[in-house]
Amino acid sequence: MKISKLILKNLKKNVKNYYLYVFALTFSVALYFSFVTLQYDPALDATKGSIKGEAGIKAGSVILILIVTVFLLYANRLFMKRRSKEIGLLQLIGMTKNNVFRILSAENFILYFSSFAMGMFLGFSVSKVILMILFKITGVETTVNLRFSSEAFIQTTIVFTIIYLLMMGLNYLFIQRRTILNLFHVNTTSETKGKRLTWLEMLIGLLGIGLILLGYYLSTELFSAEYMTSNGLFFMMILILSSVIVGTYLFYKGTVSFVFHLIRKRKQGLLSIQDVTSLSPLMFRMKSNSLLLTIITTISALAIGLLSLSYITFYSIEEVAKNTVPNDFAFISEEDANQLKQALDSSNITYEETIFEVIQVAFNMNDILSQDNIFANNDGYVRTPVISDTDLERMDVDEGELIISGYNKSLQSVFPFKSSGIVTLKGKNNTVELGYTGIEKNYYLSHYYTGGSARPTAIVDDKMFQQLKKDLDREIEQPSSIYIGLDVVNKKQLEQAHALFAEQNFTSEYAESQLHIKKENQKIFGLIMFVVGFLGLTFLITSGCILYFKQMDEAEDEQPNYTILRKIGFTQSNLLKGVIRKQIFNFGIPLLVGLSHSYFAVKSGWFFFGAELWTPMMLVMVIYTALYSIFAFLSVLYYKRVIREAL
Amino acid sequence: MFILQATKLHKSYGNKWNKQEVLKGLDVSVKKGEFVSIMGASGSGKTTLLNVLSSIDKVNDGSILIDGTEMTKMKEKQLAEFRKHQLGFIFQEYNLLDTLTVKENILLPLSVMNISRKGAEQRFRALAKTLGIEDVQNKYPNEISGGQKQRTSAARAFIHQPSIIFADEPTGALDSKSASDLLDKLKELNQQYEATIVMVTHHAVAASYGDRVIFIKDGQIYTQLHKGEQSRKDFFQDIMSTQAVLGGVQDEDQ
Ligand SMILES: Nc1ncnc2c1ncn2[C@@H]1O[C@H](COP(=O)(O)OP(=O)(O)OP(=O)(O)O)[C@@H](O)[C@H]1O
Numbered sequence A: 001m002k003i004s005k006l007i008l009k010n011l012k013k014n015v016k017n018y019y020l021y022v023f024a025l026t027f028s029v030a031l032y033f034s035f036v037t038l039q040y041d042p043a044l045d046a047t048k049g050s051i052k053g054e055a056g057i058k059a060g061s062v063i064l065i066l067i068v069t070v071f072l073l074y075a076n077r078l079f080m081k082r083r084s085k086e087i088g089l090l091q092l093i094g095m096t097k098n099n100v101f102r103i104l105s106a107e108n109f110i111l112y113f114s115s116f117a118m119g120m121f122l123g124f125s126v127s128k129v130i131l132m133i134l135f136k137i138t139g140v141e142t143t144v145n146l147r148f149s150s151e152a153f154i155q156t157t158i159v160f161t162i163i164y165l166l167m168m169g170l171n172y173l174f175i176q177r178r179t180i181l182n183l184f185h186v187n188t189t190s191e192t193k194g195k196r197l198t199w200l201e202m203l204i205g206l207l208g209i210g211l212i213l214l215g216y217y218l219s220t221e222l223f224s225a226e227y228m229t230s231n232g233l234f235f236m237m238i239l240i241l242s243s244v245i246v247g248t249y250l251f252y253k254g255t256v257s258f259v260f261h262l263i264r265k266r267k268q269g270l271l272s273i274q275d276v277t278s279l280s281p282l283m284f285r286m287k288s289n290s291l292l293l294t295i296i297t298t299i300s301a302l303a304i305g306l307l308s309l310s311y312i313t314f315y316s317i318e319e320v321a322k323n324t325v326p327n328d329f330a331f332i333s334e335e336d337a338n339q340l341k342q343a344l345d346s347s348n349i350t351y352e353e354t355i356f357e358v359i360q361v362a363f364n365m366n367d368i369l370s371q372d373n374i375f376a377n378n379d380g381y382v383r384t385p386v387i388s389d390t391d392l393e394r395m396d397v398d399e400g401e402l403i404i405s406g407y408n409k410s411l412q413s414v415f416p417f418k419s420s421g422i423v424t425l426k427g428k429n430n431t432v433e434l435g436y437t438g439i440e441k442n443y444y445l446s447h448y449y450t451g452g453s454a455r456p457t458a459i460v461d462d463k464m465f466q467q468l469k470k471d472l473d474r475e476i477e478q479p480s481s482i483y484i485g486l487d488v489v490n491k492k493q494l495e496q497a498h499a500l501f502a503e504q505n506f507t508s509e510y511a512e513s514q515l516h517i518k519k520e521n522q523k524i525f526g527l528i529m530f531v532v533g534f535l536g537l538t539f540l541i542t543s544g545c546i547l548y549f550k551q552m553d554e555a556e557d558e559q560p561n562y563t564i565l566r567k568i569g570f571t572q573s574n575l576l577k578g579v580i581r582k583q584i585f586n587f588g589i590p591l592l593v594g595l596s597h598s599y600f601a602v603k604s605g606w607f608f609f610g611a612e613l614w615t616p617m618m619l620v621m622v623i624y625t626a627l628y629s630i631f632a633f634l635s636v637l638y639y640k641r642v643i644r645e646a647l
Numbered sequence B: 001m002f003i004l005q006a007t008k009l010h011k012s013y014g015n016k017w018n019k020q021e022v023l024k025g026l027d028v029s030v031k032k033g034e035f036v037s038i039m040g041a042s043g044s045g046k047t048t049l050l051n052v053l054s055s056i057d058k059v060n061d062g063s064i065l066i067d068g069t070e071m072t073k074m075k076e077k078q079l080a081e082f083r084k085h086q087l088g089f090i091f092q093e094y095n096l097l098d099t100l101t102v103k104e105n106i107l108l109p110l111s112v113m114n115i116s117r118k119g120a121e122q123r124f125r126a127l128a129k130t131l132g133i134e135d136v137q138n139k140y141p142n143e144i145s146g147g148q149k150q151r152t153s154a155a156r157a158f159i160h161q162p163s164i165i166f167a168d169e170p171t172g173a174l175d176s177k178s179a180s181d182l183l184d185k186l187k188e189l190n191q192q193y194e195a196t197i198v199m200v201t202h203h204a205v206a207a208s209y210g211d212r213v214i215f216i217k218d219g220q221i222y223t224q225l226h227k228g229e230q231s232r233k234d235f236f237q238d239i240m241s242t243q244a245v246l247g248g249v250q251d252e253d254q
């Protein structure tokens, strides 16, 4: 047979076997190309918020290429392993190593670059859709007309050519380093063979669970005051990360096989067919795959965590904008407010006005906090804005009492206030003790006073307010002591009012529009969300593919077992049931562990990102799980074929 | 009285243009409790015959009755069910699962039957004792010897007390001592449990353990030898001479 014919023949076989490899490559190229196309697209400047869109996308593309490279190299290694017998055979019939390498490279070249071309084409066709998605997420309104970007084309070609060369380099080493004999034995590593459980493994298993739990426990304590120095925080994070990751590794190395071993022991040798096709192979495979599984779990956890956090941020934009600027427009000087009022009047836009007089008083709230106040000074006092209940129409606070407002659910769940207690207020000369009677979740002041949510606003009786006003500590007072909020009555006119607002020249930078903040945040966080989503999708698909490839590999290794089982009378559906169970574990365990990791990670610090935890996090997790399950489903289909062909 | 009755078996491999007929209208029947050996040259179709008789492979034509049930008409699911309950297999290449211990391998056929854990344990003990593999029951196949594997495989074939056991060169990979050990056990089981055994072998010695030897040539039965009342040694001589006439691959050194 001529060599060119051999190449073609091999190729045909490989396309059928490795359609997913082709798919993954095509997908990677498409993703990267469209990503880079965006980077070079002038339309992207429209999404420029306070950070440059291009920079975000650029950082994304670097991470993207890292993932893709690792993934492609891994896939390539797996395929080399599968074909090692063939390589050995070619050498056995007298081909030199260089010849074999040349054949492989040529074959790979065709496979690789045709997938590459497909990916390019696909990438170009979808990049318009992707750009539209980006604009939709960031709320930018421009027309999308995409050109073919030659810079993007060149960059993609260069990057993927480098990956190809890297792959070939590794293949060359693979062929050079191995003798014919061990080429024939690459497949028969110890991983399928039975081995007995040792005490050491049991210990490792217990240690694994212990470390994971320790990490989880520490993560719930992460933002409590004890560790709140920046060094302590950093140290804690490193500790949590390493304990969880090492724990995960040991979990796969020992715990899984240990638990399965116990189950098996209980059956006293009488295993059901489902056990035979799921339990026993899993026991040994998980152990030998523990590094890979750890990486996949960590990556999934990272992806889910980042996706959740960015979605939490994105999801909370509206609420955060409201908490930052509680009225449609907020001012801290009458002059600025009047300027807009005039403009609104002349355009016949009716509005409502809210005015607060605000003073700053030092509060000691240790008595009503369940844990130490992380925002307080060393002496336990924290500057707190105070308003009078007369400025609030629907509220009356008793003398000698106070209400805390502007403290939302999320903060309340993390740094809870008790339901009652004593608060000490320190003026310049006197201190007063007031009874605290509860929390009001509304926000009344803009972030000029509240610093976001860092300083909840206290509401006191007017008499007390006047008294406090006489005893002000000038050192902590703000330059401004008035808050004016304007609300447009007819919300349909809001856009118009916003346009008028944008035209004005205000004296203070704290003349703010809620809508403006919302839009700005949508641009920034929309872009972050977009990039993270893109990367998350890549993580998902690459890790799914890797697990799938691994399953393909395992399925082939186990075909002889299926042959035996079918010969002695087990039906295909008997075997398939076990295989399905095996896939549930195979894909489910890394997923569950990853979900659980990311849950604790997100839970420990989500309140820095937004105001709502469950809805956005659950949504991300459900979607991730659904997409991920596709790969488990594909593996089952592959197994089905292998089982069918086993007899 | 025949537990297995096969008539006019035809089996060919390949496609329309390139066809190879392996079985050409072969008839064979086996009585209940009989120990039948099948011999013939390499490539004569012994494994093929065993495979079609045991429903692992399909015939092109002909009929196979086991216990009065026609097998050639059965669906794949029914056949699997049938194999599971009625048939036992000892394969030449052991065919044990690497991920299961010896005991688990042996108990495998019981997993689909309604049998108590205690009952299973009893059967296992008895068989393991007869076959001498009690000591290795908790080892994995890669930790035991070839002979032990073959005996494990035999135990698995017997555990569910099937009506027929098919053995394809069960002594193929064993030295003569292990081989005769295993054959002794087979004979013992054959007599003790009244199990019907159909065994393919290349070795005249192995064949002489049976009640009858069937010689296959050109897809047909060439001849048959009955042991009858003669001693095993005489029977062995008979087999040897028939084999010489047949001119197959001979290895009478055993
Ligand atoms: N799956 C198959 N496809 C095509 N031809 C086959 C197949 N299985 C067997 N054959 C052919 O059928 C013939 C009989 O094969 P079989 O395996 O039954 O021989 P055998 O008598 O068992 O030989 P041996 O003693 O070497 O095991 C052989 O010529 C073989 O080439």
Ligand SMILES: [Mg+2]
Pocket: B046, B047, B048
């Ligand atoms: Mg054979």
